[in-house]
Amino acid sequence: KIEVAMISPALTSTFYLATNAGATEVAEELGWQLHKLAPDRETNFMAQVGMVEDMIQRNVDAIAICAINDKAVVGAVEKANEAGIPVFVFNSLTELPGGEVVAYVGYDQRAGGRKCGLAAVEMLHSKYGEFKGKIAILEGVPGYHTTERKGGFMEVLEKFPEIEIVASQPADWEREKGMNVTENLLQAIPDLDLVFGCSDAMAQGAAQAARSMGKDIFTIGIDGNPDAIEDVANGRLTATLAVFPVEMGRLTIRAIKDYFDGKDVPYMIKTPTEIVDLDNWERIE
Amino acid sequence: MIKSSPRKLAPQRRLDSFRKELGALTGLILLCIVMSFASPYFLSLTNLMNVLRQSTLIGIVAAGMTMIIITGGIDLSVGSVLSLSSCLTAGMIIWYGWNVWLSVALGIIIGAVFGLLNGLLITQIPLPPFIATLGIMGVARGLAFVYTGGAPIYTFPKSFRYLGQGMIGPVPFPVILMLIIYVLFYILLKRTKLGRYTYAIGGNEEAAILSGIQVGKFKTVVYALTGALAALAGMILAARLDAATSVAGDGFELDVIAAVVIGGTSLSGGQGGVIGSLIGALIMGVVRNGLNLLLVSSHWQRVILGVIILVAVTVDVLRKRGVFVKSRG
Amino acid sequence: MIKSSPRKLAPQRRLDSFRKELGALTGLILLCIVMSFASPYFLSLTNLMNVLRQSTLIGIVAAGMTMIIITGGIDLSVGSVLSLSSCLTAGMIIWYGWNVWLSVALGIIIGAVFGLLNGLLITQIPLPPFIATLGIMGVARGLAFVYTGGAPIYTFPKSFRYLGQGMIGPVPFPVILMLIIYVLFYILLKRTKLGRYTYAIGGNEEAAILSGIQVGKFKTVVYALTGALAALAGMILAARLDAATSVAGDGFELDVIAAVVIGGTSLSGGQGGVIGSLIGALIMGVVRNGLNLLLVSSHWQRVILGVIILVAVTVDVLRKRGVFVKSRG
Amino acid sequence: MFSVKRRFFRDLQRDRWAVRYLELQLYGSNLWMGVVSLDQGYVVQMQGITKEFPGVVALNGVDFNLKRGEVHALVGENGAGKSTLIKILSGAYQMDRGEIRINGQKVNISSPRHSQELGISVIYQEFNLVPYLSVAENIFLGRESMSNGVFINNKENRAKAQELLDRLELEISIDDTVADLGVAQQQMVEVAKALSMQASIIVMDEPTSALGNREIEQLFRTIEKMKSEGISIIYISHRLEELWQIADRVTVLRDGQFITTSDMETMDKDQLIKYMVGRDLTEQFPERNVSLGEEILRVENLSKKGVLENISFNLRKGEVVGFAGLVGSGRTELMRCLFGADRFEQGKIYLEGREIEIKSPRDAIGHGIGFITEDRQRQGLMLVRPVKENITVTALDRVISNLLIDHSEERRIAEDLVDKLRIRTPGLEQEVRYLSGGNQQKVVISKWLLEKAKILIFDEPTRGIDVGAKKEVYSLINELVGQGVGVIMVSSELPEILGMSDRIYVMSEGRITGELGSQEATQEKILQYATEE
Ligand SMILES: Nc1ncnc2c1ncn2[C@@H]1O[C@H](COP(=O)(O)OP(=O)(O)OP(=O)(O)O)[C@@H](O)[C@H]1O
Numbered sequence A: 001k002i003e004v005a006m007i008s009p010a011l012t013s014t015f016y017l018a019t020n021a022g023a024t025e026v027a028e029e030l031g032w033q034l035h036k037l038a039p040d041r042e043t044n045f046m047a048q049v050g051m052v053e054d055m056i057q058r059n060v061d062a063i064a065i066c067a068i069n070d071k072a073v074v075g076a077v078e079k080a081n082e083a084g085i086p087v088f089v090f091n092s093l094t095e096l097p098g099g100e101v102v103a104y105v106g107y108d109q110r111a112g113g114r115k116c117g118l119a120a121v122e123m124l125h126s127k128y129g130e131f132k133g134k135i136a137i138l139e140g141v142p143g144y145h146t147t148e149r150k151g152g153f154m155e156v157l158e159k160f161p162e163i164e165i166v167a168s169q170p171a172d173w174e175r176e177k178g179m180n181v182t183e184n185l186l187q188a189i190p191d192l193d194l195v196f197g198c199s200d201a202m203a204q205g206a207a208q209a210a211r212s213m214g215k216d217i218f219t220i221g222i223d224g225n226p227d228a229i230e231d232v233a234n235g236r237l238t239a240t241l242a243v244f245p246v247e248m249g250r251l252t253i254r255a256i257k258d259y260f261d262g263k264d265v266p267y268m269i270k271t272p273t274e275i276v277d278l279d280n281w282e283r284i285e
Numbered sequence B, C: 001m002i003k004s005s006p007r008k009l010a011p012q013r014r015l016d017s018f019r020k021e022l023g024a025l026t027g028l029i030l031l032c033i034v035m036s037f038a039s040p041y042f043l044s045l046t047n048l049m050n051v052l053r054q055s056t057l058i059g060i061v062a063a064g065m066t067m068i069i070i071t072g073g074i075d076l077s078v079g080s081v082l083s084l085s086s087c088l089t090a091g092m093i094i095w096y097g098w099n100v101w102l103s104v105a106l107g108i109i110i111g112a113v114f115g116l117l118n119g120l121l122i123t124q125i126p127l128p129p130f131i132a133t134l135g136i137m138g139v140a141r142g143l144a145f146v147y148t149g150g151a152p153i154y155t156f157p158k159s160f161r162y163l164g165q166g167m168i169g170p171v172p173f174p175v176i177l178m179l180i181i182y183v184l185f186y187i188l189l190k191r192t193k194l195g196r197y198t199y200a201i202g203g204n205e206e207a208a209i210l211s212g213i214q215v216g217k218f219k220t221v222v223y224a225l226t227g228a229l230a231a232l233a234g235m236i237l238a239a240r241l242d243a244a245t246s247v248a249g250d251g252f253e254l255d256v257i258a259a260v261v262i263g264g265t266s267l268s269g270g271q272g273g274v275i276g277s278l279i280g281a282l283i284m285g286v287v288r289n290g291l292n293l294l295l296v297s298s299h300w301q302r303v304i305l306g307v308i309i310l311v312a313v314t315v316d317v318l319r320k321r322g323v324f325v326k327s328r329g
Numbered sequence D: 001m002f003s004v005k006r007r008f009f010r011d012l013q014r015d016r017w018a019v020r021y022l023e024l025q026l027y028g029s030n031l032w033m034g035v036v037s038l039d040q041g042y043v044v045q046m047q048g049i050t051k052e053f054p055g056v057v058a059l060n061g062v063d064f065n066l067k068r069g070e071v072h073a074l075v076g077e078n079g080a081g082k083s084t085l086i087k088i089l090s091g092a093y094q095m096d097r098g099e100i101r102i103n104g105q106k107v108n109i110s111s112p113r114h115s116q117e118l119g120i121s122v123i124y125q126e127f128n129l130v131p132y133l134s135v136a137e138n139i140f141l142g143r144e145s146m147s148n149g150v151f152i153n154n155k156e157n158r159a160k161a162q163e164l165l166d167r168l169e170l171e172i173s174i175d176d177t178v179a180d181l182g183v184a185q186q187q188m189v190e191v192a193k194a195l196s197m198q199a200s201i202i203v204m205d206e207p208t209s210a211l212g213n214r215e216i217e218q219l220f221r222t223i224e225k226m227k228s229e230g231i232s233i234i235y236i237s238h239r240l241e242e243l244w245q246i247a248d249r250v251t252v253l254r255d256g257q258f259i260t261t262s263d264m265e266t267m268d269k270d271q272l273i274k275y276m277v278g279r280d281l282t283e284q285f286p287e288r289n290v291s292l293g294e295e296i297l298r299v300e301n302l303s304k305k306g307v308l309e310n311i312s313f314n315l316r317k318g319e320v321v322g323f324a325g326l327v328g329s330g331r332t333e334l335m336r337c338l339f340g341a342d343r344f345e346q347g348k349i350y351l352e353g354r355e356i357e358i359k360s361p362r363d364a365i366g367h368g369i370g371f372i373t374e375d376r377q378r379q380g381l382m383l384v385r386p387v388k389e390n391i392t393v394t395a396l397d398r399v400i401s402n403l404l405i406d407h408s409e410e411r412r413i414a415e416d417l418v419d420k421l422r423i424r425t426p427g428l429e430q431e432v433r434y435l436s437g438g439n440q441q442k443v444v445i446s447k448w449l450l451e452k453a454k455i456l457i458f459d460e461p462t463r464g465i466d467v468g469a470k471k472e473v474y475s476l477i478n479e480l481v482g483q484g485v486g487v488i489m490v491s492s493e494l495p496e497i498l499g500m501s502d503r504i505y506v507m508s509e510g511r512i513t514g515e516l517g518s519q520e521a522t523q524e525k526i527l528q529y530a531t532e533e
């Protein structure tokens, strides 16, 4: 029986639950055994590296990992290489600076950020009939995801100098902080038009804050978690970038299967992303 | 006849003790003055209400934490208990469709039970409070994850949301709740047996035992109360966010402890009071709000919050030192 | 309180004290036996080396933390200091291209300086250790973010990577380093003035002052040492991962404190020793490793780790109670 | 003058700091002038010392002079300022005004360390040992001998410690942990520690208050020896009788004021007391006329392994039963068992004829038993809480109505007791830690007077309290027995036991070795039973 270890950064958000769910689905079809591991929090990469080492001990047949920190996991990947265990990376398309990875499965976060940026510009344009408005950004804990997503978003917005980025504040991926920060920002910037959250949870918090203060602003998140899509459907969240984590999980296991079958596995497997708003939420799984 | 030395007048002394509790108030007022000059948005009614609302969670739990710290203990588990009980309540309401208020009551009872567990570990084994609550912190957080599977539970009925989002006039309902809790805890500490014994235990546990105080019982009650408050804070948070999550309240315990200590309650036990803790919670709220209003970058916010904690407690210590100079090596 | 119990002869007493330090050893051995039955992968040489390697960070910092806890203090800032100094060192090596060992030395000095700062705040103001180090924890973490901008600094030269990845025979270099540190700290505690005074300060600070011990100085040294160890751990981590990041060591302080307490050092100060802490760190390492090997889900891992902390310290307390029966109310 | 010089040189060989001390003398000023002034003059001169605490003037222009090689007693009521004066000398407190000269040189003593360097060593009133360190480690704390300047030379320290203990004829092991020692043994360790400093000035703040006769004799022999070596001693005590035995001169303080200094020989006890309290005080043990009632307490065959063996005794209403014995004879242990603070294995306790079970202090209090502990700081008081709260803590129910504490009632009750026991405090809200030792003791006693007890256990009740207050405690005990309370009094002061008890039990090694009626009891008989194996 084939054993695969699927190591996530943490199981504290819906996202990795979804990737795990997709992976489990396919693994069960194949009759494989899937070990789903994750450290206690998304900052604990010491524990994550430890988990890779421990899985090498268990001599699993393949390791799929979404690194908390792509640089930090290289040593562990090299060890897996030495032990002859193939490594797959999911939810990232950034090449590790070392170690051999069979394939990367993920969406382009920067491109995702760009999509959100475009959506934001569109919203503001539809509101004012011209390119203007004020945007605030809610950042996650500093690191790769925040950098990429915010970076992509900014790439677009830089092209529209009339649209002002009035604030970029930390909310640590947390819904509560997203809410508190937005409440405060709405004080300082009463004519704020749009909040872009680097994750759904923060965007949802922002939306909640606006509602509680009786303000009408646009809110955009990234992830497309089921609860966020529901919020979009109910008009509580303006939009979210769906990145189809379940599909990502499925694709990861299928890639491993193809590898074992000796088929050609593309080095970069891109998963789709799509902006979900009131118009198209019904079509999203 | 032995001449008794001149007795200082009672009223002045009482004022002293009051002033001691209000020590942090000066800090709060100063901070508010600075803020209102620094940002024109600060002094608006809605912003002040925001600050209050954002301080309620820390504030509510700080009331119980104050009592724990006065007994000479500490509780690291409040953040996890907050999360676990809000998740369980959310599950009852949303997954099982139970009556809202029954679920809330059960959630608070669950919080109290975890507090009780802390108390029993601390008094019956006895484990040091730091360790007992560190263990329970892991257990409660883990159970919250196990129960929810890591996904948020969301969309509450309106009645429940009132807990976090309701307004009474211009004042948010949770703020009213917090004030009521503070009135109750003030009376509890100053006017009841439990309160008096809380000070006695922190003042000298052995003497308290030998004075016939059931130290174990009273300590346990204090932890249970705090557990209940943490659960209540969990409800308010869930109601406010319209979602209960297993990651809520991560690092919350340190904020609460900081608020209590900024408020002048000493970690060595036996001294302090709840009014100071309320002020401490408000100070933390004003600082966070202010940093947002001033659009301070995320990285610097952490630095500044750290510095504020240090400065606030330093001022408190120096103020007290004015009264009693202790020699050191 | 003066406990009465039949007097013991000197040699037996000394054996007692040794047994006390090794109390946690029984637990470690039991755990290993259980694990080797539970998982066939556990007892392999590479796995044992993994466990050792995974325990080095907690282990190294626990040596210093033990001294701090013996003085009756605590240090919450070790995780942040670990991160900050590793980021700064990484910056020196990678961004500015400075000499590797100079940068490492500077990084360790920076760690020591933050420890010193803790010590000065605690002894000169004086702030309670919990608060002083809580503040510094925020400040150091914030500075790490400010310095790196939140992005990791990566790809070290090979010479630096040796710190974390090197092997001496089958044994990882950091493990050797940890053992050396433990030998040094054992001697430091048992045979030098600093060590003796560490116990004295924790046992009765006032008596220490009145005995003419410069309590402030010695305490500060202990915090500075721990800061240096935290920085060293930061280097090892960065070298091992080949990247330094500003989020490293989040929550690390609680693991370190747990290891020290599991090892039998009491949070009330005056008692304990480093050997126990090493064993405590290994216990935590074995448990984490074991839970991974047994494929326990991350949600349950938290619960189990919490329970293990509670059980380990409970056993320790009950074992000690066999000797000293304490009355409670 | 020659002998003084020789002593300096012996010091020089004996200890390194003495060299520094000598150098200080040589270079700092004129050594030989110093020695001349030493010869006829004073090692310590304190002039116009003033120290204020918030709300209290602890010392007001006090003068104090100490001659070389003398034992100088310092007496005064509780709160007179004795401990404060010596804490200023030891560098624990800084004075507000005044001047201190050591060996004729003006000094500004800045810290305990500085004071030690000046050759002053202090045995403080409250214990200052580190509980988890061994006896040897405690003795040399801060002054360990080192080998190669890096490592502590444990062997040498232990040898030196053993030598000291032998000199004091102490039968404790140098490797014992201090926490495991009894109060008296701890006190002797403090003495050993002070001796080990080879100081030229030793201050003893109530060294005998925790000691039994045997230890006191040892201590006095040691003091004599030190005196003959030219060491000067400041000796504070409330046990006035012993002053004539040991002291050369005496200085009296009252209310922070200097009253007089005089030779011990020219002073008689009544006069001394008059100086202390400012009025005549006669009849140390007040008359008592109480007829004994029926038996209120009977203890049968109480045993606790290794500590107590087959203890049986009884107590009647209105009776004062004294428990005498050497230190460590198990009296405190027995009382703790009786009070439920410790567990015991066997034995029965009957209260008014009915067998009762006592598992915790609360049970004991519920049965009407009160216990005034011997260690006030560790077992009696909440030091950071106000006087008021300390007084009412045992009987909080009396001031609670409708679940709430009635603050004015509480104040009234507390104020009554403060007046009744003449507790010297600036107010009811003063934190107990700022009271003088004796006043702290009174607070401990007062909290048991609120609770209507049937049986009160006094463990060393007069430890550290002044003559006037002692008499008040005795009157209080009389008043209590007059109301039908049964009193058990544990005391290491034989005169007190003899003067107060209706009956005396003598304990030795955890057993009751004798029972004496008040008529037949004498010091000799008690001592004989007390040393019985
Ligand atoms: N740290 C302090 N803060 C405030 N008041 C103090 C402090 N220390 C002592 N006092 C007060 O100073 C006065 C003198 O106290 P001190 O301890 O010197 O008395 P004492 O003569 O040693 O008495 P006793 O015989 O009871 O030990 C007392 O009234 C006491 O309450």
Ligand SMILES: Nc1ncnc2c1ncn2[C@@H]1O[C@H](COP(=O)(O)OP(=O)(O)OP(=O)(O)O)[C@@H](O)[C@H]1O
Binding pocket: C002, C003, C004, C005, C006, C007, D179, D180, D181, D182, D183, D184, D307, D325, D326, D327, D328, D329, D330, D331, D332, D333, D334, D374, D492, D509, D510
């Ligand atoms: N911590 C201890 N370790 C060993 N033996 C002890 C300890 N404490 C007391 N003992 C012994 O227990 C017995 C009873 O001591 P206890 O303190 O009850 O006596 P006591 O007569 O009240 O003396 P004291 O006047 O010191 O209170 C003595 O044999 C004593 O040596």
Ligand SMILES: [Mg+2]
Binding pocket: D082, D083, D084, D125, D205, D436, D437, D438
């Ligand atoms: Mg005194």
Ligand SMILES: [Mg+2]
Binding pocket: D331, D332, D333, D374, D459, D490
């Ligand atoms: Mg006794």
